[in-house]
Amino acid sequence: MENKYAIEANALSIYYGSFMAVNNVDMLIEAQKITAIIGPSGCGKSTLLRAFNRMNDFVPGCHVTGELLMQGKNLYSKDIDPVEVRRKIGMVFQKPNPFPKSIYENIAWGARINGFKGNMDELVEQSLLGAALWDEVKDKLQDSAYALSGGQQQRLCIARTIAIQPEIILMDEPASALDPISTLRIEELMQELKKNYTIIIVTHNMQQAARVSDYTAMMMLDKEGSRSGTVIEFSETKRIFTNPKDKRTEDYVTGRFG
Amino acid sequence: MSINSHYPQAEDFRHALNARYRAASIWQALFLSALLIAIISLLALIYNVLDGAFGFVAFDYKNDPAAYTSTPMSELTQKELAAILKDNLSSGAYNKLEKEQPLEKRSQAELYTLFLERLVELDTKNTWSMTESLLHENEIRAEVARKYPTAKLEFRSWLTPQFLVTPMSSKAEFAGVRTAILGSLWLVGIAILFALPIGTGAAIYLQEYAPKNFLTSIIQTNINNLSGVPSIVYGMLGLAVFVRVMEPLTSGSVFGVTDANGRTVLSAGLTMGILVLPLIIINAQEAIKAVPDSLRQAAYGVGATRWQTVWHHVLPNALPGILTGTILSISRALGETAPLIVVGASTFISMDPDSPFSKFTALPIQIYQWTTRAQSEFHAIAAGAIVVLLILLLTLNATAILLRNRFQRRW
Numbered sequence: 001m002e003n004k005y006a007i008e009a010n011a012l013s014i015y016y017g018s019f020m021a022v023n024n025v026d027m028l029i030e031a032q033k034i035t036a037i038i039g040p041s042g043c044g045k046s047t048l049l050r051a052f053n054r055m056n057d058f059v060p061g062c063h064v065t066g067e068l069l070m071q072g073k074n075l076y077s078k079d080i081d082p083v084e085v086r087r088k089i090g091m092v093f094q095k096p097n098p099f100p101k102s103i104y105e106n107i108a109w110g111a112r113i114n115g116f117k118g119n120m121d122e123l124v125e126q127s128l129l130g131a132a133l134w135d136e137v138k139d140k141l142q143d144s145a146y147a148l149s150g151g152q153q154q155r156l157c158i159a160r161t162i163a164i165q166p167e168i169i170l171m172d173e174p175a176s177a178l179d180p181i182s183t184l185r186i187e188e189l190m191q192e193l194k195k196n197y198t199i200i201i202v203t204h205n206m207q208q209a210a211r212v213s214d215y216t217a218m219m220m221l222d223k224e225g226s227r228s229g230t231v232i233e234f235s236e237t238k239r240i241f242t243n244p245k246d247k248r249t250e251d252y253v254t255g256r257f258g
Numbered sequence: 259m260s261i262n263s264h265y266p267q268a269e270d271f272r273h274a275l276n277a278r279y280r281a282a283s284i285w286q287a288l289f290l291s292a293l294l295i296a297i298i299s300l301l302a303l304i305y306n307v308l309d310g311a312f313g314f315v316a317f318d319y320k321n322d323p324a325a326y327t328s329t330p331m332s333e334l335t336q337k338e339l340a341a342i343l344k345d346n347l348s349s350g351a352y353n354k355l356e357k358e359q360p361l362e363k364r365s366q367a368e369l370y371t372l373f374l375e376r377l378v379e380l381d382t383k384n385t386w387s388m389t390e391s392l393l394h395e396n397e398i399r400a401e402v403a404r405k406y407p408t409a410k411l412e413f414r415s416w417l418t419p420q421f422l423v424t425p426m427s428s429k430a431e432f433a434g435v436r437t438a439i440l441g442s443l444w445l446v447g448i449a450i451l452f453a454l455p456i457g458t459g460a461a462i463y464l465q466e467y468a469p470k471n472f473l474t475s476i477i478q479t480n481i482n483n484l485s486g487v488p489s490i491v492y493g494m495l496g497l498a499v500f501v502r503v504m505e506p507l508t509s510g511s512v513f514g515v516t517d518a519n520g521r522t523v524l525s526a527g528l529t530m531g532i533l534v535l536p537l538i539i540i541n542a543q544e545a546i547k548a549v550p551d552s553l554r555q556a557a558y559g560v561g562a563t564r565w566q567t568v569w570h571h572v573l574p575n576a577l578p579g580i581l582t583g584t585i586l587s588i589s590r591a592l593g594e595t596a597p598l599i600v601v602g603a604s605t606f607i608s609m610d611p612d613s614p615f616s617k618f619t620a621l622p623i624q625i626y627q628w629t630t631r632a633q634s635e636f637h638a639i640a641a642g643a644i645v646v647l648l649i650l651l652l653t654l655n656a657t658a659i660l661l662r663n664r665f666q667r668r669w
């Protein structure tokens with residue numbers, strides 16, 4: 001069953017205890033496209049992104065209302081195992097967080113625990129090629145991942161994620177700790193990856209959102225004085241950056257905010 | 259300009275700065291003296307122990323060695339000694355020795371000890387500390403000549419290889435710490451085997467699984483307080499639970515050990531295990547807490563279960579810290595005396611502990627017992643045993659530290 005949409009949020013609200021961090025989000029995320037989430041600090045971008053693969057389950061007191069559908073199934077229904085969700089929806093974090101193991105093991109571990117039965121060497125090579133890291137590390141696969149530069153570590157984390165062959169990859173400011181050259185490499189990589197994967201990326205970098213994404217979701221605190229964020233505008237990236245409907249979006253993307 | 263004007267300028271600034279430097283150097287001097295006091299105390303401790311373990315000893319023979327052999331005592335060979343023992347011991351005593359280990363197979367030192375103990379009957383008159391021996395040699399010689407005209411004076415180390423491998427004896431000159439060392443090793447081994455898995459397991463549950471609620475915070479507070487409970491209380495607990503209630507198990511009678519009671523090395527080891535449990539839990543918890551969350555997220559992010567995350571990432575990274583807790587526990591279990599007295603360590607035993615159900619003694623018990631004796635030679639061997647205890651402590655800790663460093667150095 002080919003579905004145009006990889007994931008679908010219906011009236012999704014996210015709470016930390018009694019505090020509503022994200023209010024009533026509706027989003028249709030198209031498969032094999034890059035969707036960017038932008039917005040000011042504290043408006044709930046990371047919270048929303050982590051809700052997509054149930055990473056928020058580890059925050060005590062965090063719960064959601066509404067629906068998050070993947071191929072028609074609500075990822076938050078009782079009969080869905082969060083481990084299975086995370087296996088299908090991988091995540092790359094803001095700070096590179098490789099395992100304190102060898103480069104090879106960083107990729108092999110996720111595959112092994114998920115019961116991968118194929119040729120591990122091949123998988124490692126394919127994943128590193130896919131993350132545009134192979135040429136730099138092929139001679140030192142047994143070295144510690146910590147010996148890599150920050151940009152290389154982040155690409156290793158991407159390689160580790162694509163090694164388990166998820167359907168969707170979530171990225172939370174994946175380039176914010178990197179220099180412009182490494183950032184560019186990651187962006188090129190995303191263009192490569194979107195041939196096979198659906199990507200959702202949170203970024204503070206307007207140019208980056210404009211450069212890499214097909215769709216953009218603009219998040220903002222829902223009203224004056226409230227601390228709950230919501231998606232105020234969601235459409236094609238071109239439109240968000242050239243002809244936004246909402247005045248607040250226009251102010252934000254042109255840097256005239258506040 | 260108006261902002262700056264609230265700060266001291268030029269002259270005033272230098273003045274204030276000098277005052278700051280003065281305050282800093284006073285504190286630095288205080289810290290240095292604190293360090294010096296610590297070092298001096300340590301040196302005093304080491305000196306005090308070694309002072310007792312070496313020194314002059316005045317002794318006499320009840321029976322003249324010349325009655326047994328014409329060879330000077332210092333030149334007796336292993337063969338000669340075996341022959342002398344065979345000729346002069348009662349046949350009952352000789353056969354008993356032969357049964358334990360044939361005399362020809364024993365070392366010269368061992369036979370010489372038997373010769374002194376059984377035949378010439380060494381009789382220690384007095385002992386002196388190392389300091390006394392070095393500073394007042396002439397006075398000591400004069401005193402010995404006056405008080406014990408036939409006695410011989412010798413500078414000896416109470417700490418000999420023989421001391422380590424000889425079991426307990428009622429005569430200080432022939433006593434050793436073999437039984438006590440083995441008892442202590444059994445004790446520490448059982449305590450760690452019991453407390454390390456349980457303590458680590460409890461720490462994992464508390465850190466990774468337990469919900470943060472009122473109940474867990476009560477449990478946490480209790481664990482923290484338990485580590486401060488006086489050890490004698492643990493002794494009472496061990497006596498009630500392991501020695502009495504669980505007697506069939508700890509005495510080994512359910513495993514077919516006959517003629518047994520609960521005062522075994524197993525009971526004592528388990529008591530020590532309970533005693534060090536809070537120490538292990540707290541250290542393991544700290545170590546687990548110190549594993550960065552980003553690492554857990556990385557594991558969950560590739561679809562790991564909680565158990566896989568804990569087993570493959572949290573535990574290996576917490577291992578050095580867990581071993582730190584183990585090191586502290588070893589030191590504690592090796593040195594504690596009070597709980598052992600309560601659960602019934604034997605004060606006189608010369609049989610090696612060879613199973614968890616053995617009667618036992620331990621180094622601190624042995625030391626305590628020797629220091630309470632009136633004769634000065636027992637104080638000397640107590641000092642020797644303390645040196646052994648310290649060395650054993652350092653060896654066990656060094657092993658654990660080496661192990662820890664190996665885990666730390668991996669990445």
Ligand SMILES: Nc1ncnc2c1ncn2[C@@H]1O[C@H](COP(=O)(O)OP(=O)(O)OP(=O)(O)O)[C@@H](O)[C@H]1O
Pocket residue numbers: 016021040041042043044045046047048059227
């Ligand atoms: N673990 C948590 N527990 C309680 N509240 C949280 C938690 N994480 C985030 N919040 C709150 O939720 C709101 C949204 O936070 P979130 O991290 O999603 O913002 P963000 O848009 O990603 O910000 P930034 O751009 O600075 O990363 C904030 O008010 C924050 O204080």
Ligand SMILES: [Mg+2]
Pocket residue numbers: 045046047
């Ligand atoms: Mg964020």
